[in-house]
Amino acid sequence: MSQITSPAPYTISRPQDVIDIINKNSAINTSVGVIFIALGGILIDAYQAAMVGFGNKYIAVQFGISPGLAATVNASVLIAALIGGLLANRVINRFGQRRAFLIGMALCTIGAAAVAIAPNIWWVLVCRVVMGFGLGIDFPLATNAVAELRGSSSKKTGSSVNLWQMAWYVSTTVVYLVVMLFLMSNVAEADLWRYGIFAGAVFAIIIMILRYFFIGESAMWAARVGRYDEACTILRHRYGVQASVGKAVPAEHQAINEHKIQGGYGILFNKRYRRRTILGCVVATMQAWQYNAVGVYLPLTLAGILSGGLMGALSGSAVVNALCGITGGLIGSLALQRLGTRRQSMYGFVVVTLALLALGALATASPWLSLGLLGSIIFFHSAGPGGLGMTIATLSYPPSIRPTGVGFARAIMRTGAIAGLIIWPMLWGSLKTDAFYWLAAVPFIGFVTCLLIKWEPLGANVDVEDADVLSELEQK
Template sequence: MKQELVIRSAKDVSDFVDEQAGGRSTFLIVMVALGGVFVDAYDFTSLGIGVPALTKTFGLSPIEVGSVTAMMAIGAFIGAIWGGKATDKVGRYKMFLVDLILLVVAALGAALSVNLPMLLVFRFLLGLGVGLDFPVALSFIAEFVNRRKRGAGVNLWQLMWYVAASCTGLIAIPFYFAGFGDDLWRVAVGFGALPALIILILRFKYVKESAPWAAQNLGLAEAARILEATYKIRTRVVQDAAQRVPPLREQAAFGEIFTSRFIKRTILVSVICATQSLEYFAIGFNLPSISQALFGKEFINAIVGAIAFNAFGIVGAVLGVAVTKRMGARRMAIAGYVLVLLSLLALFRLHDALPIEYTGLLVGLMILGHAFGPGAQGMTMAALSYPTRIRGVGTGWGQGMVRVGSITGFYFFPLLVAAVGFYNMIGILMLAPALGLVAALLIKWEPVGATIEESDAQHRTEDAVLEGNM
């Protein structure tokens, strides 16, 4: 006989999800949700391989190259800020489909661009789709995975990122040897439409709306229907509690994440997201060119070197998922920042004295520390630090801060390298992880395992009582 769940409130829905053991189907749905992150990472890193060919195709100056790379980050910033609020308003499922449709169209448009203005427009749209996807994907996972595995489930996004970044090189290699030459960047960028289309179909077929979000916004009856379809159980909604529109429903606002109850965690999320993005996009996006500088100017060295460095990221991400519950996001961020700082310091001070293989190892360790620590934990904290009703807003804000860092890394760091040299840029870059480390040490907020929904309900009840007594 099927289990029957009696639903009297939105809390019953969240409690049921929190207590589910999960299984193969849960993992597969999480992977489909994270499929957008795969597309995001692929789209962001694919152009890094083709920058020399792209520069030759359109005759770009360094500032124009920076504009092409930064344009996607600008679109992602706007998409994240707007998309976070939109996903709280219209739901996770609709946004899941909209952002991937945009990614398919934009990837093909960018690959077929005939001039710089056309490329900039489609790169902006590509970024818009990327920015929309992150808040909805991580919000959905935070509301779909049980409390015990939630932190690790959200942290899987970093593993997906580095797998995608590695796939960029693997996909480019056969086309390189096939003689695509100056058109390699078109192949690399346009190929991103294929995984986006596949993920779009899988989401449409297998993913349903977030039950906790539905309980708060669509009514308990709709949340019950979602639970029945997802977990194959029977539900019974108590009639006097069934409401199509819950009385506490309200539009999510960015202002709430800056109130006294949330401000410390919002500051921590903001600093970690921005600083980790700065350190990654100053180094990670330039892994192909760094590989050429270390191992030789042949283009194949750019591809193979980037794949090798991204393998360090995969190792760091896997380790991070394994210890999330035990260490917590904040301590993982601290440990990662320390490794990043030590690696950058060694690169800055010892690069002239080190053999090439040790220099490459230091770059790899920097990527490993980043993937284990702040690279993953900034967005994981954003997804886990806020209750369902404003989770999209909080996650969108975190992703917006990521894009502030990436815009700076994309646009200004290449100019900084041109002005002072790569290793002096490394010395300046150390300020980013140092700032993040100080913030993580001072603000002692740990979202992994926190009872966010219960705390939110209690505070809202107390606020209502105070207002009633005034």
């Protein structure tokens, strides 16, 4: 009788060994539910962004300021998130994935709960900054966690990471449904934004609890800081892989100097990574600009086009987000393996450009035509470049600088979000539907960039570059 023996366990003696194991073995549970839990901070980011867009005019009235100044105060969350994104790699290298997730969501929860009871605009400003730091820290951690669950060399990783765009529209649809629920519960219209933001704090607490139990610590981080026994435990529980620590672990691989990893920003612009960084940043920034003009202010735009008052604008926004945003995000993730990140972004930018030009010419012709064009913008934004800037950034760098690359791209992206959040109300107020002509320049720039830079990260095994990057960091 032959005896069946289990395969010999892996032996790890350096961080690259853990990276290689994960690239060969996806996590046991990579269901959509687990992916959404990992992307939970993005859900909160989307929720709060949409809630701010809805509440902007009410904040202006309550505190006696102009809508432009209210938008500027609300945009402080994006400036803080920009800084938080740049700090994300420092936080994860110092505290690890599990505690970094808690830090990011805790800041967001505290800020959201406090802004809901704000007595003056300065209180709102401080709370928005606190929220921004938390959201900025969280985003790179979220996409990095998804990449680690799947392994960056798998083509399925791109589809999983890109699900954050679908998650975004699920969250924004929830915003309008929550506001409608409060409105039907006889909450005063002027206070809807307060109730809505507080509900976001409750959602953030739920995300924190789910992440703590379902996502946990990063095996790559544990190995990078020399905790090889912990890395083996994570590999066994999360990936079903038996691994043991090698007898002789070279001293230089016991723990990579934290400060040197934090200095990875220069590497993003070296000869190898420069084109990848530019492509990811431009796609992310242009999509954020167009979204924060059209998507965040969708109720404002629809109120100027459709009849039915606030409830009509909220209902229309919920329908457009559900039918176009969620569907677009899902179709975009499914089509990604066929088209690739660069081409899919390029096609999406083209359609959004044409739709914006058509809106500028035909917005006053028919409310239903305008609604259809707005829906097409949301759909092709979501299916195209909406999520792909971050997907490109996530898949373009090895683990040691992945949070740095994603954090940097996300930080640059925030400049586009700030521009859309602040400039669009001003353009809409002075130009009305002619403002769509000006906005069309934004996706056109994204299209040209995708046309010129031919880098495709989908399926590229960038994790094999990790040892070279760590070596380069050690030499600094």
